[in-house]
Amino acid sequence: MGQVDETVIGFAVYEDATEYLGISEATLPEISNITEEISGAGINGKYETAILGQIEAMTLTLNFRTVTRNAIKLFEPRRHNLDLRAAQQNQDPTKGIVGVTKVKHILTVVPKKLNPGKLATASAAEVSGEYAVMYYASYIDGKKMLEIDPLNYIYYVNGQDNRWEEIKKALGK
Template structure:
C-alpha cells in the first residue's frame, strides 16, 4: 500500500462535539536524554531515557473564534480526539482505499491567541495544549500511548515502563 494523502479530518471534544474548523499541529515526540561520559567512553554519548519524553504540545489553528474554541482556553485539562481518513493505493492492483488515523490527547492550555480581525477574512485564532497524554491509532491498531501521570509508555504494543512501575511498587 502506498499512503497518498489525508482526505479530511475532524476534531472532537470530550462531549463528542466538533470543536470547529481547525488544522492541527501534531506534537513532536522528543526523548529526554542523559549524557554518558567517563572512563571507558570516548567522549560523550546522549542516550534516551526509557519511556520519557520532553514536553509535548498540540496546536489547534481555528479559522474563527467559536464557543467551542473559547471553551478550550479555560485553564483545566482538556480532551481532544482528532480523527482523519488517509487515502492509500495498492501498488499492485491500483485499488484505492482509506484507513483511519486517530490521535487522542489530554492537556492544559498554555497559549490562546485570539488572532486578527480583518474584514472578510478568517481571524485564525490559535490554541496550544501542553500534553500529559497521547494515543495514536492507525487503522484501529494502537501504535503509541504515552501517559505521563501514570508512567505509561506503550510503543507498538510494548509497555516500555512496565518494569519501572514494578520497580517503583506501582503495580497492583
Template structure:
C-alpha cells in the same frame, strides 16, 4: 508489498469524543526522548543516552478558522480530552486508491493564545496552545503509540517500555 500511504484526506476534531469543535488545523511539537550525555571510562568520546519512556513536553497548537463558542470553552484551565479522527489515503500495488482510519486522542491543558485577526473575507486564524499530558495514536484500529507521563506509560506497538520501571518502584502489583 502493502499500500503506499499518501496523505490525510480529511479529519474532524471532537471534544470528549462527541462535540465537534470547529474547522481547525492541529500541529503537535515536542515529545522527544529525554536524554543525557554519557562519557567516562570505557567510552571513546560521548554518547547520547535516552531515558526509557521519558519525554520532553508535548505541545499542541489548534488553529480555528473563526472564533467559536467551543474555541473559547477550550480556554478553561482544565484538562480537555480532544479526539482527532482522520481518513488516510493510500495507493494499492495495483494503483487503486484506498482509505483507512487514524485517530489521535489527547488530554490537553490550555497554555493560552487569544490570537486571531480581523480581515474582511479571510479566516481569523484564532490559535490555542496546549500542554499535552496524554497522547494516544490508533492506526487502522491498532493502538500504535501511547504516551502517558503522569501514569508512567510509554507504549509503542503494544510494548509498554515502562512496565518494568513501574514494577521496580512499586507502582504495580
C-alpha cells in the same frame, strides 16, 4: 511494492468523543525522549542516550479560521479530552486500489495560550490555541499504536510497553 500512503483526506476535532469543535488545523505533539550525555572513564569521548520512558513536555496546537465559541471554550482552565479523527488516503499500486485508513489521536490537554488572531476584511482570523498535553494515544484502523501517559508510567509504542513494566516493578508500583 506495498501500500503508498498519500494524504489526509479530512479530519475533525471532538471534545469528550461527541462534541464537534469545528474546522481546525492541528499540529500534533512532538514526542521527544529525555536524553543524557554520557562521558567518563572507559569511554573514548561522549555519546547521548535516551532515558527509557522519559519524555519532554508535549504541546498540541489547534488553528481555527475564525474566533468561535469552541476556540474560546478550549481555553477554559481545566482538562479537555479531545479526539482528532482523520481519514487518510492510500493506494495499492499493484492492484490499482485507492483506500482509506482511519486514524484517531486521543489527547488530554490543558490550555496554555489563546491567540484570538487578526481582523481583516474577507480574510481568515487565524485564531490559535496552544495546549499542554497530559495524555496522548494514536490508533490506526482501531489498533492502538502509541500511548504516552507520563502520570501513569505508560510509554507504549508499536504494540509494546517499552520496558515500563520492568521500571514499575523496580519502583514497587
